[in-house]
Amino acid sequence: MELLCGYSSICFSKYLKENGKIDTIERDEERAKEALENIKQMELSDKIEVFIGDAVEILPKFNKKYDVIFIDAAKGKYPFFLQEAIRMSKKDTLIVADNILYKGYVMSDYNKHKQRTAVRNLREYIKEASEDPKLETEIFEIGDGISISKVLS
Ligand SMILES: C[S@@+](CC[C@H](N)C(=O)[O-])C[C@H]1O[C@@H](n2cnc3c(N)ncnc32)[C@H](O)[C@@H]1O
Known part of the structure:
Protein backbone atom coordinates (compact mmCIF):
# COMPACT_ATOMS: atom_id res chain seq x y z
CA MET A 1 0.00 0.00 0.00
CA GLU A 2 1.34 3.42 -0.89
CA LEU A 3 1.10 5.97 1.88
CA LEU A 4 0.72 9.59 0.83
CA CYS A 5 2.12 11.49 3.79
CA GLY A 6 0.81 15.02 4.04
CA TYR A 7 -2.32 14.02 2.14
CA SER A 8 -4.78 15.63 4.60
CA SER A 9 -2.92 18.94 4.69
CA ILE A 10 -2.65 18.99 0.91
CA CYS A 11 -6.43 18.38 0.65
CA PHE A 12 -7.25 21.04 3.28
CA SER A 13 -5.02 23.57 1.50
CA LYS A 14 -7.54 23.74 -1.35
CA TYR A 15 -9.96 25.45 1.02
CA LEU A 16 -7.57 27.97 2.55
CA LYS A 17 -8.57 31.60 2.39
CA GLU A 18 -6.10 34.06 0.90
CA ASN A 19 -2.94 34.09 3.03
CA GLY A 20 -4.30 31.17 5.08
CA ASP A 54 5.47 14.48 19.28
CA ALA A 55 2.26 16.51 19.24
CA VAL A 56 1.94 15.93 22.99
CA GLU A 57 5.07 18.05 23.45
CA ILE A 58 4.61 20.49 20.57
CA LEU A 59 0.92 21.43 20.93
CA PRO A 60 1.25 23.14 24.35
CA LYS A 61 3.80 25.51 22.73
CA PHE A 62 1.30 26.65 20.06
CA ASN A 63 -0.45 29.87 20.94
CA LYS A 64 -2.39 30.62 17.76
CA LYS A 65 -6.14 30.33 17.30
CA TYR A 66 -7.19 28.15 14.35
CA ASP A 67 -10.30 28.08 12.13
CA VAL A 68 -10.11 24.29 11.66
CA ILE A 69 -8.28 21.69 13.75
CA PHE A 70 -7.93 18.16 12.38
CA ILE A 71 -7.02 15.31 14.75
CA ASP A 72 -5.67 12.14 13.10
CA ALA A 73 -2.91 10.68 15.27
CA ALA A 74 -2.42 8.38 18.29
CA LYS A 75 -5.91 7.38 19.44
CA GLY A 76 -4.81 7.02 23.04
CA LYS A 77 -4.12 10.76 23.10
CA TYR A 78 -7.43 11.99 21.64
CA PRO A 79 -8.81 13.44 24.93
CA PHE A 80 -5.57 15.42 25.35
CA PHE A 81 -5.74 16.58 21.71
CA LEU A 82 -9.35 17.71 22.26
CA GLN A 83 -8.39 19.85 25.26
CA GLU A 84 -5.52 21.41 23.28
CA ALA A 85 -7.83 21.96 20.30
CA ILE A 86 -10.38 23.76 22.52
CA ARG A 87 -7.57 25.93 23.90
CA MET A 88 -6.55 26.91 20.35
CA SER A 89 -10.12 27.57 19.20
CA LYS A 90 -12.30 30.64 18.84
CA LYS A 91 -15.99 31.02 18.08
CA ASP A 92 -16.94 28.92 15.01
CA THR A 93 -13.70 26.90 14.94
CA LEU A 94 -14.34 23.37 13.67
CA ILE A 95 -12.60 20.51 15.49
CA VAL A 96 -12.58 17.39 13.32
CA ALA A 97 -11.43 14.00 14.61
CA ASP A 98 -10.85 11.05 12.28
CA ASN A 99 -11.20 7.32 13.14
CA ILE A 100 -13.45 8.19 16.05
CA LEU A 101 -15.48 4.95 15.81
CA TYR A 102 -12.37 2.79 15.28
CA LYS A 103 -13.61 -0.20 13.28
CA GLY A 104 -16.91 -0.12 15.15
CA TYR A 105 -15.22 -0.98 18.47
CA VAL A 106 -16.11 2.34 20.11
CA MET A 107 -19.89 1.90 19.91
CA SER A 108 -19.85 -1.84 20.63
CA ASP A 109 -19.17 -3.67 23.90
CA TYR A 110 -15.57 -4.24 22.75
CA ASN A 111 -13.38 -4.84 25.78
CA LYS A 112 -10.47 -6.94 24.51
CA HIS A 113 -7.09 -6.15 25.95
CA LYS A 114 -5.40 -5.35 22.60
CA GLN A 115 -7.01 -2.03 21.71
CA ARG A 116 -8.63 -1.32 25.06
CA THR A 117 -6.74 1.92 25.79
CA ALA A 118 -7.41 3.38 22.34
CA VAL A 119 -11.11 2.47 22.56
CA ARG A 120 -11.44 3.86 26.09
CA ASN A 121 -9.82 7.15 25.03
CA LEU A 122 -11.96 7.47 21.92
CA ARG A 123 -15.08 6.92 24.06
CA GLU A 124 -13.81 9.59 26.44
CA TYR A 125 -13.27 11.98 23.50
CA ILE A 126 -16.86 11.46 22.31
CA LYS A 127 -18.23 11.96 25.83
CA GLU A 128 -16.26 15.16 26.40
CA ALA A 129 -16.99 16.58 22.94
CA SER A 130 -20.71 15.76 23.32
CA GLU A 131 -21.10 17.07 26.88
CA ASP A 132 -19.01 20.25 26.69
CA PRO A 133 -21.54 23.11 26.52
CA LYS A 134 -19.08 25.16 24.43
CA LEU A 135 -19.26 22.55 21.65
CA GLU A 136 -21.90 21.31 19.26
CA THR A 137 -20.77 17.85 18.17
CA GLU A 138 -21.96 15.43 15.49
CA ILE A 139 -20.54 11.96 14.89
CA PHE A 140 -20.69 10.72 11.29
CA GLU A 141 -20.51 7.02 10.45
CA ILE A 142 -18.36 7.65 7.40
CA GLY A 143 -15.28 5.49 6.87
CA ASP A 144 -13.85 4.82 10.31
CA GLY A 145 -16.04 7.52 11.88
CA ILE A 146 -15.59 11.28 11.90
CA SER A 147 -16.50 13.66 14.70
CA ILE A 148 -17.08 17.34 13.93
CA SER A 149 -17.42 19.82 16.78
CA LYS A 150 -18.30 23.46 16.26
CA VAL A 151 -17.05 25.83 18.95
CA LEU A 152 -20.00 27.94 20.04
CA SER A 153 -18.25 30.68 21.99
C1 LIG B 1 -3.32 8.03 10.00
S1 LIG B 1 -1.78 8.85 9.88
C2 LIG B 1 -2.24 10.48 9.51
C3 LIG B 1 -1.94 10.83 8.17
C4 LIG B 1 -2.18 12.30 7.89
N1 LIG B 1 -3.56 12.69 8.13
C5 LIG B 1 -1.76 12.53 6.48
O1 LIG B 1 -2.63 12.74 5.62
O2 LIG B 1 -0.56 12.45 6.24
C6 LIG B 1 -1.39 9.08 11.57
C7 LIG B 1 -0.04 9.78 11.71
O3 LIG B 1 0.02 10.35 13.01
C8 LIG B 1 1.36 10.24 13.45
N2 LIG B 1 1.30 10.36 14.91
C9 LIG B 1 0.74 9.48 15.78
N3 LIG B 1 0.84 9.95 17.03
C10 LIG B 1 1.46 11.15 16.96
C11 LIG B 1 1.87 12.10 17.93
N4 LIG B 1 1.65 11.90 19.23
N5 LIG B 1 2.48 13.22 17.49
C12 LIG B 1 2.71 13.42 16.18
N6 LIG B 1 2.37 12.54 15.21
C13 LIG B 1 1.76 11.42 15.60
C14 LIG B 1 1.83 8.89 12.93
O4 LIG B 1 3.23 8.85 12.84
C15 LIG B 1 1.13 8.83 11.58
O5 LIG B 1 1.96 9.29 10.54
Whole structure:
Protein backbone atom coordinates (compact mmCIF):
# COMPACT_ATOMS: atom_id res chain seq x y z
CA MET A 1 0.00 0.00 0.00
CA GLU A 2 1.34 3.42 -0.89
CA LEU A 3 1.10 5.97 1.88
CA LEU A 4 0.72 9.59 0.83
CA CYS A 5 2.12 11.49 3.79
CA GLY A 6 0.81 15.02 4.04
CA TYR A 7 -2.32 14.02 2.14
CA SER A 8 -4.78 15.63 4.60
CA SER A 9 -2.92 18.94 4.69
CA ILE A 10 -2.65 18.99 0.91
CA CYS A 11 -6.43 18.38 0.65
CA PHE A 12 -7.25 21.04 3.28
CA SER A 13 -5.02 23.57 1.50
CA LYS A 14 -7.54 23.74 -1.35
CA TYR A 15 -9.96 25.45 1.02
CA LEU A 16 -7.57 27.97 2.55
CA LYS A 17 -8.57 31.60 2.39
CA GLU A 18 -6.10 34.06 0.90
CA ASN A 19 -2.94 34.09 3.03
CA GLY A 20 -4.30 31.17 5.08
CA LYS A 21 -1.76 28.71 6.50
CA ILE A 22 -1.73 25.14 7.78
CA ASP A 23 0.44 23.84 10.64
CA THR A 24 0.77 20.06 10.84
CA ILE A 25 2.68 17.82 13.26
CA GLU A 26 4.27 14.44 12.47
CA ARG A 27 6.46 12.55 14.95
CA ASP A 28 7.81 9.95 12.51
CA GLU A 29 10.83 11.50 10.79
CA GLU A 30 10.54 9.40 7.62
CA ARG A 31 6.86 10.26 7.21
CA ALA A 32 7.55 13.91 7.94
CA LYS A 33 10.27 13.95 5.27
CA GLU A 34 7.91 12.32 2.79
CA ALA A 35 5.17 14.81 3.68
CA LEU A 36 7.61 17.70 3.14
CA GLU A 37 8.57 16.27 -0.25
CA ASN A 38 4.93 15.82 -1.31
CA ILE A 39 4.08 19.33 -0.14
CA LYS A 40 7.04 20.71 -2.08
CA GLN A 41 6.00 18.87 -5.22
CA MET A 42 2.53 20.35 -4.91
CA GLU A 43 4.15 23.82 -4.54
CA LEU A 44 2.51 24.30 -1.14
CA SER A 45 5.62 24.82 1.00
CA ASP A 46 4.67 28.45 1.66
CA LYS A 47 1.22 27.38 2.92
CA ILE A 48 1.90 24.21 4.93
CA GLU A 49 4.43 24.03 7.76
CA VAL A 50 5.40 20.59 9.05
CA PHE A 51 6.53 20.40 12.69
CA ILE A 52 8.54 17.24 13.39
CA GLY A 53 8.05 15.76 16.84
CA ASP A 54 5.47 14.48 19.28
CA ALA A 55 2.26 16.51 19.24
CA VAL A 56 1.94 15.93 22.99
CA GLU A 57 5.07 18.05 23.45
CA ILE A 58 4.61 20.49 20.57
CA LEU A 59 0.92 21.43 20.93
CA PRO A 60 1.25 23.14 24.35
CA LYS A 61 3.80 25.51 22.73
CA PHE A 62 1.30 26.65 20.06
CA ASN A 63 -0.45 29.87 20.94
CA LYS A 64 -2.39 30.62 17.76
CA LYS A 65 -6.14 30.33 17.30
CA TYR A 66 -7.19 28.15 14.35
CA ASP A 67 -10.30 28.08 12.13
CA VAL A 68 -10.11 24.29 11.66
CA ILE A 69 -8.28 21.69 13.75
CA PHE A 70 -7.93 18.16 12.38
CA ILE A 71 -7.02 15.31 14.75
CA ASP A 72 -5.67 12.14 13.10
CA ALA A 73 -2.91 10.68 15.27
CA ALA A 74 -2.42 8.38 18.29
CA LYS A 75 -5.91 7.38 19.44
CA GLY A 76 -4.81 7.02 23.04
CA LYS A 77 -4.12 10.76 23.10
CA TYR A 78 -7.43 11.99 21.64
CA PRO A 79 -8.81 13.44 24.93
CA PHE A 80 -5.57 15.42 25.35
CA PHE A 81 -5.74 16.58 21.71
CA LEU A 82 -9.35 17.71 22.26
CA GLN A 83 -8.39 19.85 25.26
CA GLU A 84 -5.52 21.41 23.28
CA ALA A 85 -7.83 21.96 20.30
CA ILE A 86 -10.38 23.76 22.52
CA ARG A 87 -7.57 25.93 23.90
CA MET A 88 -6.55 26.91 20.35
CA SER A 89 -10.12 27.57 19.20
CA LYS A 90 -12.30 30.64 18.84
CA LYS A 91 -15.99 31.02 18.08
CA ASP A 92 -16.94 28.92 15.01
CA THR A 93 -13.70 26.90 14.94
CA LEU A 94 -14.34 23.37 13.67
CA ILE A 95 -12.60 20.51 15.49
CA VAL A 96 -12.58 17.39 13.32
CA ALA A 97 -11.43 14.00 14.61
CA ASP A 98 -10.85 11.05 12.28
CA ASN A 99 -11.20 7.32 13.14
CA ILE A 100 -13.45 8.19 16.05
CA LEU A 101 -15.48 4.95 15.81
CA TYR A 102 -12.37 2.79 15.28
CA LYS A 103 -13.61 -0.20 13.28
CA GLY A 104 -16.91 -0.12 15.15
CA TYR A 105 -15.22 -0.98 18.47
CA VAL A 106 -16.11 2.34 20.11
CA MET A 107 -19.89 1.90 19.91
CA SER A 108 -19.85 -1.84 20.63
CA ASP A 109 -19.17 -3.67 23.90
CA TYR A 110 -15.57 -4.24 22.75
CA ASN A 111 -13.38 -4.84 25.78
CA LYS A 112 -10.47 -6.94 24.51
CA HIS A 113 -7.09 -6.15 25.95
CA LYS A 114 -5.40 -5.35 22.60
CA GLN A 115 -7.01 -2.03 21.71
CA ARG A 116 -8.63 -1.32 25.06
CA THR A 117 -6.74 1.92 25.79
CA ALA A 118 -7.41 3.38 22.34
CA VAL A 119 -11.11 2.47 22.56
CA ARG A 120 -11.44 3.86 26.09
CA ASN A 121 -9.82 7.15 25.03
CA LEU A 122 -11.96 7.47 21.92
CA ARG A 123 -15.08 6.92 24.06
CA GLU A 124 -13.81 9.59 26.44
CA TYR A 125 -13.27 11.98 23.50
CA ILE A 126 -16.86 11.46 22.31
CA LYS A 127 -18.23 11.96 25.83
CA GLU A 128 -16.26 15.16 26.40
CA ALA A 129 -16.99 16.58 22.94
CA SER A 130 -20.71 15.76 23.32
CA GLU A 131 -21.10 17.07 26.88
CA ASP A 132 -19.01 20.25 26.69
CA PRO A 133 -21.54 23.11 26.52
CA LYS A 134 -19.08 25.16 24.43
CA LEU A 135 -19.26 22.55 21.65
CA GLU A 136 -21.90 21.31 19.26
CA THR A 137 -20.77 17.85 18.17
CA GLU A 138 -21.96 15.43 15.49
CA ILE A 139 -20.54 11.96 14.89
CA PHE A 140 -20.69 10.72 11.29
CA GLU A 141 -20.51 7.02 10.45
CA ILE A 142 -18.36 7.65 7.40
CA GLY A 143 -15.28 5.49 6.87
CA ASP A 144 -13.85 4.82 10.31
CA GLY A 145 -16.04 7.52 11.88
CA ILE A 146 -15.59 11.28 11.90
CA SER A 147 -16.50 13.66 14.70
CA ILE A 148 -17.08 17.34 13.93
CA SER A 149 -17.42 19.82 16.78
CA LYS A 150 -18.30 23.46 16.26
CA VAL A 151 -17.05 25.83 18.95
CA LEU A 152 -20.00 27.94 20.04
CA SER A 153 -18.25 30.68 21.99
C1 LIG B 1 -3.32 8.03 10.00
S1 LIG B 1 -1.78 8.85 9.88
C2 LIG B 1 -2.24 10.48 9.51
C3 LIG B 1 -1.94 10.83 8.17
C4 LIG B 1 -2.18 12.30 7.89
N1 LIG B 1 -3.56 12.69 8.13
C5 LIG B 1 -1.76 12.53 6.48
O1 LIG B 1 -2.63 12.74 5.62
O2 LIG B 1 -0.56 12.45 6.24
C6 LIG B 1 -1.39 9.08 11.57
C7 LIG B 1 -0.04 9.78 11.71
O3 LIG B 1 0.02 10.35 13.01
C8 LIG B 1 1.36 10.24 13.45
N2 LIG B 1 1.30 10.36 14.91
C9 LIG B 1 0.74 9.48 15.78
N3 LIG B 1 0.84 9.95 17.03
C10 LIG B 1 1.46 11.15 16.96
C11 LIG B 1 1.87 12.10 17.93
N4 LIG B 1 1.65 11.90 19.23
N5 LIG B 1 2.48 13.22 17.49
C12 LIG B 1 2.71 13.42 16.18
N6 LIG B 1 2.37 12.54 15.21
C13 LIG B 1 1.76 11.42 15.60
C14 LIG B 1 1.83 8.89 12.93
O4 LIG B 1 3.23 8.85 12.84
C15 LIG B 1 1.13 8.83 11.58
O5 LIG B 1 1.96 9.29 10.54
